[in-house]
Amino acid sequence: MTYAVGFLLQSGLLFAADTRTNAGVDHVSTFRKLTIFEKPGNRVMTLLSAGNLAISQAVIEELREGIRTKRKENLLNVRSLFAAARLVGAAVRKVHDTDAVALRQQDTDFNVSFIFGGQIKGEQHRLFQVYSAGNFIEASPDSPYFQIGENKYGKPIIDRVIRHQSSLMEAAKCTLLSFDSTMRSNVSVGLPINLMAYRKNSYKRGFEVEVDAMNDYYRSVGGYWSDALRFAFQEMPNPDWKL
């Protein structure tokens, strides 16, 4: 499984993904699921992937192939992030055309999804979620984040503390708590976490970090948060119930 999240904030974009992949509980490995495409000074795009690793790697390879062979339309020359998201969707469809029948014969779904965001000069920064059918939706100030993969455990904390106006730092902190809640409940989501912040109108990749089990800050977060929640819980008034 995977857990990945992307935020559309007033001040920029924040992306994070875990790195665990598994094909059965006895075949667990680590793959980076955060990919950056950039032309510094002009555009930066980040792609987070979840689902079947063979499919997501094939999609990324197809996008890179478009850039390498200087296709008429590729991620580094399209004019808008919408057009770029359409290229991601087209790459998904191309892989589907190649692989879906064989996968179905093995009773395997064509299961993949992406969070894709960035900024191209002349436009605002934008964030999309691309489905396995190659279609996509765009985030807005009212719905300023997308999650893919194992999204439920880590959703309540995001809903309670993050808004479009939140800072990149707040989104980064919340992201670590969201991953902490998820990893406590689902062992198929695992460290390290790749995190990347993009500051709007910078047109270059921003702060990047790989958070692993040795990361002091991450280690302190889980303990801090559990203590804070237990304290808030103890302080919460009791109902007037005769239990």
Added chain:
Amino acid sequence: MTYAVGFLLQSGLLFAADTRTNAGVDHVSTFRKLTIFEKPGNRVMTLLSAGNLAISQAVIEELREGIRTKRKENLLNVRSLFAAARLVGAAVRKVHDTDAVALRQQDTDFNVSFIFGGQIKGEQHRLFQVYSAGNFIEASPDSPYFQIGENKYGKPIIDRVIRHQSSLMEAAKCTLLSFDSTMRSNVSVGLPINLMAYRKNSYKRGFEVEVDAMNDYYRSVGGYWSDALRFAFQEMPNPDWKL
């Protein structure tokens, strides 16, 4: 959908279930999913149900029928809660035998699950989760709660604050927070919540409450908790990252 949770605590058992059922978004109604079987002074059993409402109602009816017709083995005369859980499982299998083929012809899964717990004189209080195949598992001090239905959103808060040693009051408070987190994220889980506490060795139904949208305590809980989390979040130290 449904969300229901049952706790096995040192001091007793706590059960809660929402009441929303839906067959499509334009067919939403309210049904009680918490059923009590009792012989005061001798035994109390509580059954929480999730899944297809027609199936869970048929299972409950089958259990009641066993009591009404004074079957050799029914919920009010078996000697142990394990034997009682086996009766629940047998009722599930009987309904499966009647309905599963017709359901499959309509592309509908035989989807049902139960949390079942209580105490019979001569035994400790016990808690079980019964699956749609009629088999079941029992809770233990290490894993002191079961959830059925839409369980993920409301799980992190339980994992952080509840242990087997927690009081019934703590479990009740945590249950409301857990439902609050779930209902914020999934509209197919809805008020009112039925909650029942059983104090061990009392052999009678304990405190019961139906928490609806007018319940002052419940209304205050969501706000209190959001404020407490936001405060704890703001107080959380920042990482040493240049975002």
